[in-house]
Amino acid sequence: MYAQVALPIPLDKTFTYEVPHGWNVVPGHRVLVRFRGKVRTGFVVEVSDSPPNVEVSPILDIVDPEPVLPEDLLHLTRWVAEYYLCSWGEAIKAAVPSGLFREASARKLEGPRPGTVRVRTVRLRVPKEELDLRLAELEARAPRQAECLRVLWERGGEVRLSELEGRWRIGRDSVRRLQAKGLVDLVEEEVVRDPFAEVRGEPPDESPLTSHQEEALRVVQEALEGGFYRTVLLWGVTGSGKTRVYLEAMDRALKLGKGAIVLVPEISLTPQTVRRFKGWFGEQVAVLHSGLSEGERYDAWRMVREGMRRIVIGARSAVFAPVPDLGLIVVDEEHETTYKQYDTSPRYNARDVAVVRMKMSKGVAILGSATPSLESYYNALKGKFVLVRLPERIRGRPLPEVEVVDMRKGRWPFSDLLLEKVRERLERREKVILLQNRRGYAAFVQCPDCGHVFRCPHCRVSLTYHAAGRNLVCHYCGFRKKVPSSCPNCGGVHLRPRGLGTERVEEALERSFPEAEVVRMDLDTTGRKGAHWRLLDRFWSEGDVLLGTQMVAKGLDYPEVTLVGVVSADVSLSLPDFRAGERTFQLLTQVAGRTGRGDLPGEVVIQTYSPKERAIRFAVNHDFEGYAEEELRERKALGYPPFKRLLLIRFRGKEEAEVRQVAEMYGEALKSDRIEVLGPAEAPLGRLRGYFRWQVLLKGDHVSLHRAWAEADGRLRPEARRREVTVVPDMDPVGML
Numbered sequence: 001m002y003a004q005v006a007l008p009i010p011l012d013k014t015f016t017y018e019v020p021h022g023w024n025v026v027p028g029h030r031v032l033v034r035f036r037g038k039v040r041t042g043f044v045v046e047v048s049d050s051p052p053n054v055e056v057s058p059i060l061d062i063v064d065p066e067p068v069l070p071e072d073l074l075h076l077t078r079w080v081a082e083y084y085l086c087s088w089g090e091a092i093k094a095a096v097p098s099g100l101f102r103e104a105s106a107r108k109l110e111g112p113r114p115g116t117v118r119v120r121t122v123r124l125r126v127p128k129e130e131l132d133l134r135l136a137e138l139e140a141r142a143p144r145q146a147e148c149l150r151v152l153w154e155r156g157g158e159v160r161l162s163e164l165e166g167r168w169r170i171g172r173d174s175v176r177r178l179q180a181k182g183l184v185d186l187v188e189e190e191v192v193r194d195p196f197a198e199v200r201g202e203p204p205d206e207s208p209l210t211s212h213q214e215e216a217l218r219v220v221q222e223a224l225e226g227g228f229y230r231t232v233l234l235w236g237v238t239g240s241g242k243t244r245v246y247l248e249a250m251d252r253a254l255k256l257g258k259g260a261i262v263l264v265p266e267i268s269l270t271p272q273t274v275r276r277f278k279g280w281f282g283e284q285v286a287v288l289h290s291g292l293s294e295g296e297r298y299d300a301w302r303m304v305r306e307g308m309r310r311i312v313i314g315a316r317s318a319v320f321a322p323v324p325d326l327g328l329i330v331v332d333e334e335h336e337t338t339y340k341q342y343d344t345s346p347r348y349n350a351r352d353v354a355v356v357r358m359k360m361s362k363g364v365a366i367l368g369s370a371t372p373s374l375e376s377y378y379n380a381l382k383g384k385f386v387l388v389r390l391p392e393r394i395r396g397r398p399l400p401e402v403e404v405v406d407m408r409k410g411r412w413p414f415s416d417l418l419l420e421k422v423r424e425r426l427e428r429r430e431k432v433i434l435l436q437n438r439r440g441y442a443a444f445v446q447c448p449d450c451g452h453v454f455r456c457p458h459c460r461v462s463l464t465y466h467a468a469g470r471n472l473v474c475h476y477c478g479f480r481k482k483v484p485s486s487c488p489n490c491g492g493v494h495l496r497p498r499g500l501g502t503e504r505v506e507e508a509l510e511r512s513f514p515e516a517e518v519v520r521m522d523l524d525t526t527g528r529k530g531a532h533w534r535l536l537d538r539f540w541s542e543g544d545v546l547l548g549t550q551m552v553a554k555g556l557d558y559p560e561v562t563l564v565g566v567v568s569a570d571v572s573l574s575l576p577d578f579r580a581g582e583r584t585f586q587l588l589t590q591v592a593g594r595t596g597r598g599d600l601p602g603e604v605v606i607q608t609y610s611p612k613e614r615a616i617r618f619a620v621n622h623d624f625e626g627y628a629e630e631e632l633r634e635r636k637a638l639g640y641p642p643f644k645r646l647l648l649i650r651f652r653g654k655e656e657a658e659v660r661q662v663a664e665m666y667g668e669a670l671k672s673d674r675i676e677v678l679g680p681a682e683a684p685l686g687r688l689r690g691y692f693r694w695q696v697l698l699k700g701d702h703v704s705l706h707r708a709w710a711e712a713d714g715r716l717r718p719e720a721r722r723r724e725v726t727v728v729p730d731m732d733p734v735g736m737l
Contacts, residue, residue, distance in 0.1 A: 001018075001023075001047055001048070001049055002016055002017070002048055002050065002051060002052065002056070003016070003017050003025055004045050004046040004047075004048075005033055005042040005043065005044055005045070005059075006042055006043050006045050006087070006088040006089035007040055007087075008042075008087075008090055008092070008093040009087060009089060009090070010087055011087055012081070012085075012087050013087070014045055014046070014089075015035065015042075017031075017033050018056050018058040019058070020058050023062065025044055025047055025062060026044065027044055027045055027046060027047060027071065028043070028067030028069040028070060028071065028074060029043070029062055029064065029067050029068070030042075030044075030062075030063040030064050030069075030100060031043070031044055031059045031060070031061065031062055031063060032059070032060040032061040033059055033060060034057055034060060039060065041111075043068070043092050045074060045078075063111030068096065068305075069096065069322070070305075070324075072360065072361060074092075076095075076320070076353070076356065076360060077091040077092045077094075077320075078091070079360075080346050080348055081346065083731060084347055084348050085706070085709065085729040086345040086346040086347070090346055091346045091348075094317060094346055094348070095317075095320035096301070097294065097297050097301050098294060098297075099297075100298075118188055118189065119161075119162070119188070119189065120161040120162070120186060120188050121158055121160050121161065121186075121187050121188075122148070122152065122159055122160075122161055122175055122184050123152075123157060123184060123185045124153065124157040124158070124183070124184055125182060125183055125184055126183055131149060131153060134149065134183060135149055135150065142174070144170055144174040145177055148164065148170045148174050148175060148184070149183065149184075151164065151170070152184065161175065161186065200278070202275045202276050202278075202279040203279055204247075204279050205244055205247075209241075209244070210241065210390075210394060212236075212240075212389065213241055213245050213248075215388060217245060217248050217252070219386055219388055220249045220252070220366065221252050223363075223364045224249075224256055224258065224327055224328065227362055228362055229358055229359045229361075229362050229363065229364075230358075230364050230386060231359075231364075231379075232364065232367070232385065232388055233334075233367050233369075233376050233377070233379070233380040233385045233388070234366055234367065235369065235370070235377075235380075235387060235388070235390070235624075236368065236369075236370060236390030236391075237370050237391060237393060237399060237593070237622065238370045238393075238399070238589070238593020238594075239393040239394065239397060239596070239597045240370075240390035240391070240392060240393055240394060241390060241393075241394045242332070242370075243276060243332075244394075245366075245368075245390075246262065246332070247276070247280050249330070249364075250277075250280075250311060250328060250330070251281075253328040253364075254281070254311070257325060258326065258328060258363070259311065259323035259326045259328075260312070260323070260327065260329070260330070261311075261312045261313075261314075261318055261319065261321055261323060261328070261329045261354075262277065262312070262313045262329075262330045262332065263318055263331045263332060263339070263350055263354065264314070264333070265333045265336035265338045265339060265554055265555075266315070266336075266338060266532075266551050266554050266555070267289050267290070267291045267315055267532055272536070272556070273313055273332075273555075274287060274313055277313060281311050283309075284309055284311050285309065285312075285313060286303055286309035286311065286313070286321075287313050287314060288300050288301060288304075288312055288313075288314035288321055289317070289318065290315065291529060293529075301321070304322055305322040305324075307324050310323065310324075316350040317350075318350075319350040319354050319357065326357070326361055327361070327363045328363055328364050328365075328366070329354040329357065329358055329363070329364075329365050329366070330366045330368065331350070331365065331367045331368065332369075333368070333555060333590070334367035334368060334369045334372065334376060335369045335372055335376070336554065339351045342730075347728075347730045347731070355367075367385070370590065370624070371586040371589045371624055372624070373582075374582060374628060374631060374635065374641075374642060375642040378632065378642040397596060397599075397601075398596065398601060399592075399596070400564070400595045400596040400602035400603055400604050401603050402592060402605075402606060402621075402622075403603070403605050404606045404616060404620055405417055405418065405605060405607045406609075406611045407568075407608060407609050408609055412500060413436075413500055413504065413505050413567055413568075414508065414512065414565075414567070414607075418565050418567075418607065419512060421563050421565070421603060422513065422565065424563075425563045426516055426544055428562075430560055430561070430562040430563070431539070431543070431544060431546070431558060431560040431561045431563075432544065432546070432561065432562075433545075433547075433552055433556075433563075433564045433565070434505065434509075434545060434552075434564075434565045435548065435549070435550070435552060435565070435567065435587075435591045436500065436501065436502050436547065436548075436549065436567040436568060437549050437571045437572060438499070438500065438501045438502065438549070438568075439464070439475070439501055439502050439503075439523055439524055439549055440465060440466050440501035440502070441465045441466055441467040441497060441501050441504045442498055442499050442500065442501055443465075443500070443501065444462035444464065444465065444497075444498050445472060445495055445496065445497055445498070446495070446496055446498050447489065447490060447492045447495055447496075448494055448495075448496050452489040452490065454472050456474035456476070456477065456479050457479065458474070458477045458479055458690045459474055459685065459687055459688045459689060459690075460685060460686045460687040460688075461474060461475075461476060461685065463479075464501065465497050467503050467507070468503070469482075470482055470483045476685070476689065477688070477689040477690070483495065500567065500568060502520055502522045502547060502548060503520075503524075505547060506518055509545060516545055517543045517544045517545070518543070518544065518545045519535055519538050519547070521535050521536075521548035521551060521552055522551070523549070526551070536556070539558075550587055552591070552594070553587055553591035553594065554590060557594075558597070559598025559599070559600075560600075561596075561602070562595055562596065562600050562601070562602050562603065563602065563603050563604075564591055564592055564595045564603075564604045564605075565604075565605045565607070566591060566604070566605070566606040567607055568607060568608070569607065569608040570608055570609050570610055572584045572587060573610060573613060573615065576684045578635075578638070578640050581613070581631065582615070582627075584615040584616070584619075585614075585616075585618060585619050585624075588616065588619035589619050589622060589624070591604075592619070606620070614627065614631070615627070639676065639699055640699075641732060644699045644700060644701070645699070645700060645701060645702045645705055645731070646697060646698065647697075647698040647700075647705040647729060647730070647731055647732070648695060648696075648698075648730045648732065649670075649695060649696045649697075649698070649728070649729050650695050650727070650728045650730065651663045651666070651680075651693065651695065651696075651726070651728075652692070652725065652728070653691060653692060653723065653724055653726065654690070654691060654724065655692070655723075655724070656692040658723040658724065659692045659693070659694050660680070660694055662694075662716070662723055662725040663679070663680035663695070663696060665719065666680070666713075666727070667680040669711075670696060670698060672700075672704065674700055674704040674708070675699060675704050675705060675708055676698065676699040676700065677697075677698055678696070678697040678699070679694075679695055679696040679697055680695065680696045681694065681696075682694055682695075683695045705731075709729055713729075
């Protein structure tokens, strides 16, 4: 027998190995093989009895007794590899916990795996009546044994051995003597590492469903019961009860014996989502996201694979959770860019993978949003998705009123109007959310005498100023330096911070409202494990103002919030991206939806230098359809998605001339009558982390794009390697079904 093994390396092929006689190897097994002098972990993807034309090496070991990857995920990862132009092994690596791909030692052939945790627990065996008698006997001649019994009784009859030894200084010898007397049991058991184990679920909402919610559930249940594929675009205004639809749909899926996955765009939303879903489904819920430790993630993944948890909540990578009999995937805030993997292969979009997975499994995908991506909306208009609308907020609550302040006539960072409205909320003990979508204190530091701007020596970007420690920081490579006392260009000593970040807004808030409790939420305050949860709990319990970047605009539900302020709506409008307007509209509409979700009405103040921009004009009236109509008309004229597909090819290397030349060779080779080639050109970030970057952008249908890429790369890849230039293809997420 011979096995095709996928390895997590950027070579678009599998490798043939001989299966030793008598070994039972099937697709999905994790194996150890020798590859280029090293022992590597790979996954068996196919087994046959057809011998290859060349001599092959044998599999060295089978890591696990049972296949790790189920058949449906093998099919899904193969599609991911083909569509997103990466190797099958790289796609599989994204679908399993990182510990499963740790390298094996060349000398030792033990299978690399995350370890499980086992603890020894001491349990009381006797009732209270006998315990009193035994305590009286032991007090005089064995006081440590008596103390152990007393502790066990006070702690509910069960205490970990390590806790007895550490906290009460009760040694193992005392425990063993009690065990010999039949008074206690010493048991060893596995502990599931679950940081959400102590989270209490919110009581389920038992209020009657609205007619629109009922219709949405009817559309979902029809497909669940019929056992056929369907993607539902659930377009509901903020506060319209989309989460209730998710919960009811998952409840019905579970009653049909099916499992479910819920994807959220930010780790910060996970605790709030877990509370809601635990209230409905209790211990059925598992959490999978990158913020967990390796062991926590492995334990949750294993519980799901073994069918002990049937509902998974998580960020992007949870779309690959090995849920048995998966029947439903919910993608909340489906428009969010965080569902796209940008940094490493495979560069997939979790929303699109969810749709494909449900098509393969004949299940239901629910894509929920108040501001759907134009790709998903267009698919719904064309009948590829089923469009279901929730046009009104629950309980008849009105959408918030939005006012725009033209900051060309105002003063930074707060207009008089925003200051007045914040003051009113603080006096009434109501809560405020402020959005400033740029972290740090200032965007850059400049010398007013000569205009010099401090830039990163490794990237072609200005250094962001952070007031804490007076540091200049590159948010791309992490380079940092102290702000010098003078300009290195002209010697000037009047260096000035320019632009506005969350730190500077926080400083201005504390100056204007010293009595207010301000909670700042950005990448600088949420770096530590569990920080998102702690900050949101602090805001909920004692905070007055939640200030942050775009993470405060997504999914947060606090009825006490009656005012949202957008400090600068222009930050995202200036990005070099054809979707910049769409993302600005989505961000403004989403953050506006954080207010007025309780019995009190909400208000929104948007500060901008561009009050007549399309995104801002339509966001004021919560008018998604109007915005989509104009934007789609423009996209069609320019040949951008959803009317054409995009393939971005990036070139990266240490020598700029070599990178440019390779980009030019590819640009010439990619020319075709069926596709449009833009470039080659220097990337928007022309130098990043010490590497020079160029790019070529292709437009066309995905079949033509894949064919053109395969032909050009097949000819030119050896030349790119010779010049030490990395070539990376990246398919744009477009909702392809």
